[in-house]
Amino acid sequence: MKIKIISGVxxxxxxxxxxxxxxxxxxxxxxxxxxxxxxxxxxxVIGISAIETELITREFSAIVGENCMKPQxxxxxxxxxxxxxxxxxxxxxxxxxxxxTGHCLIWHxxxxxxxxxxxxxxxxxxxxxxxRMHQHISAVVGRxxxxxxxxxxxNEAFEDNGTYRNSKYYQILGKNFxxxxxxFAREADPDAELYYNDYNVETPAKCDAIVALVxxxxxxxxxxxxxxxxxxxxxxxxxLDATEASLxxxxxxxxxxxxxxxxxxxxxxxxxxxxxSTNFSYSAKMDPYRDxxxxxxxxxxxxxxLDMFGLFLKYSDVVDRVTIWGLTDNTTWxxxxxxxxxxxxxxxxxxxxxxxxVMDEMIKLAEKDK
Ligand code: XIL
Numbered sequence: 001m002k003i004k005i006i007s008g009v010x011x012x013x014x015x016x017x018x019x020x021x022x023x024x025x026x027x028x029x030x031x032x033x034x035x036x037x038x039x040x041x042x043x044x045v046i047g048i049s050a051i052e053t054e055l056i057t058r059e060f061s062a063i064v065g066e067n068c069m070k071p072q073x074x075x076x077x078x079x080x081x082x083x084x085x086x087x088x089x090x091x092x093x094x095x096x097x098x099x100x101t102g103h104c105l106i107w108h109x110x111x112x113x114x115x116x117x118x119x120x121x122x123x124x125x126x127x128x129x130x131x132r133m134h135q136h137i138s139a140v141v142g143r144x145x146x147x148x149x150x151x152x153x154x155n156e157a158f159e160d161n162g163t164y165r166n167s168k169y170y171q172i173l174g175k176n177f178x179x180x181x182x183x184f185a186r187e188a189d190p191d192a193e194l195y196y197n198d199y200n201v202e203t204p205a206k207c208d209a210i211v212a213l214v215x216x217x218x219x220x221x222x223x224x225x226x227x228x229x230x231x232x233x234x235x236x237x238x239x240l241d242a243t244e245a246s247l248x249x250x251x252x253x254x255x256x257x258x259x260x261x262x263x264x265x266x267x268x269x270x271x272x273x274x275x276x277s278t279n280f281s282y283s284a285k286m287d288p289y290r291d292x293x294x295x296x297x298x299x300x301x302x303x304x305x306l307d308m309f310g311l312f313l314k315y316s317d318v319v320d321r322v323t324i325w326g327l328t329d330n331t332t333w334x335x336x337x338x339x340x341x342x343x344x345x346x347x348x349x350x351x352x353x354x355x356x357x358v359m360d361e362m363i364k365l366a367e368k369d370k
Contacts, residue, residue, distance in 0.1 A: 026348075026359060027061040029366040033316040035099055037062030037323030039261065041331060042085040045092045051353045052327055059348075059355075062099040064260075064323055065089045066333070069102050071111035075136055078114050083143065090147050101321070102144065103260070104152035104197060105137050106181045108167035109276050116168040129172045134184050141188035150193030152228055152260070153185045154178050160200050160273065162209035178213065182222040197228030197260055199274035202238035207246045211253045226256035226320060232274040233264040233308070235300065240307050247311070251318045259312055261325035263346040265334050266293060266301050278338045287342040301345070302358045309362050313369045328353055 030036040038060040045068075047053045056063065067073055068085035075081050093100035115132055118124050124132070141151060157165055157178055164170050169177040178196075185194050196214070201207050210227055217224050227250050231243075250257045261274075266289065270280045280286075289297070312319050326332040330351045334344040348359050 024363050024367075025059045026362060026366070027059055029363050030322070031061065033313060033366065033369070034319050035062040035321040035323075036060055037064060037099070037101070037321055038327055039064050039066040039103075039323060039325045040089065040092075040327070041066045042068050042088070044327065044331075045085065045088045049353075052331075055327060055349060055353065057096040057098070060098065060324075062101065062321055062323060063089065063093050064101045064103050066326065067110070069140065070104060071107060071115070071136065073110070074140060076112055078132070081139060086140075086144075090144055094147065099149050099321075100144075100147065101323075102140070102148045102151040104155040105140060105185060106133065106153065106169065106177065107155035108165060108169065109156070116172065123168070123172055126173050129169070129177075130180055133169075133177070133180060137181060137184040138188045141185050141192065145189040146191065148189075148192060150195055150225060151185055152197040153181050153194045153224075155197045156199065156275070157196075157213075158198060158206050158209045160203045160206050162205035179217060179220055179222060182217055182224060186223050193225040194223050195226045195228045195258060195260075196224060197230065197258075199230040199232055199261075200238075200272065201227065201229035201231075201250075202242040202246045204242075204245070207249050211249055214253050214255050224255065226258050227253075228258040228260035230261035230274055230325075231259045231263075231308075232261055232325070233304075234269045234272065235264070235266060235304065237272055240311060243308065244311055244315075247315045247318070251315065255318075256320045257315065257318050258320055259322040262308075262322060263325045263332065263334060264301060264304055264308070266297060266345045267334075267342055270338060274337075276337065280339050282339050282341055286339055289345065290343050293345055302356075302361065305358050306361055306365060310365055313366060316369075324348060 026036045038056055040056055040063050044052050044056060065086060068089055073082060074086055090100050116123055116129065159165050164175055182194055196210060198210060201210065214224055214227065247257060268286050271278065312322050326347050328349040328351065329345050329347050332344055332347050334346050335342055349355055
């Protein structure tokens, strides 16, 4: 109780100072261009930290659950759903007049093994898997019908070289699992937007495969509104040119683009990608900024954030939403991925919940773009 009161008072002090400065927010200045969103965790939705809740509601026009709507958390067993956190997320967004999107229906990660196995632990038949997908998607999309703007229907179905990922879905159903997912989602909420989402969309072969998928799905009469580009970035990759090339390709394919999980890690990276099962062992060399980020490195990160944000603004005719994958440097998943226990600095708010100076620059850029 004591903690709650202290953080409540701190939040009031914080708010008063921000309001007194009359500071604009990124959510406000991007209005009419794209939604500016944030991924929130379940602690934040229930308001454990009043300051974090305040930042989420003040600064952003959209929210998405960082984990609570994923297959395993929401559907841990065949006949059991866990709606608690997802219900709170949707109610939170409604209360604060923020657009809520759903992440994600079909994904090879964070899904219960039960989805693919029979009672003997053997792979189920294509018919059974298709029916389980149907049950999952109908239940989840149906529950939030009319309240969730759009869904990441399928997440990460391709390898970086453009071939299909050899997931359990692919092994059992072949590439048609993607089509089925889009059909089931549309059936459950015909008015919801439907998205395909992936990382490293800036890789040409992967982007081409996604464009081909969009065409194929549309050819089959499926609804697909947008491609989500996760945009988990590093200090040198992807390049601005590669990112622009992917935006151009998607625009030419006639789909909207969502930047769905944007973060720029400031740390050295042992690899490129966001396959969450990947991890490397810790070494101090790979965790160079435990005490502080040197100014030159900070400047480089700021510039990269601004350059990318400028690109999203340039393509705001097709970019419908830009979502940051987390709130503060304290809570970012990158402190534990792909190496556990590092100190990364990829977010817009620092470890003391303070806004970083780059936000002011981003706001200026968005205002100049009007
Ligand atoms: C991450 C979450 O941020 C972590 O909290 C969780 O432990 C693992 O998943 N691609 C996605 C996201 O589509 O769902 C992942 O989120 C990051 C990579």
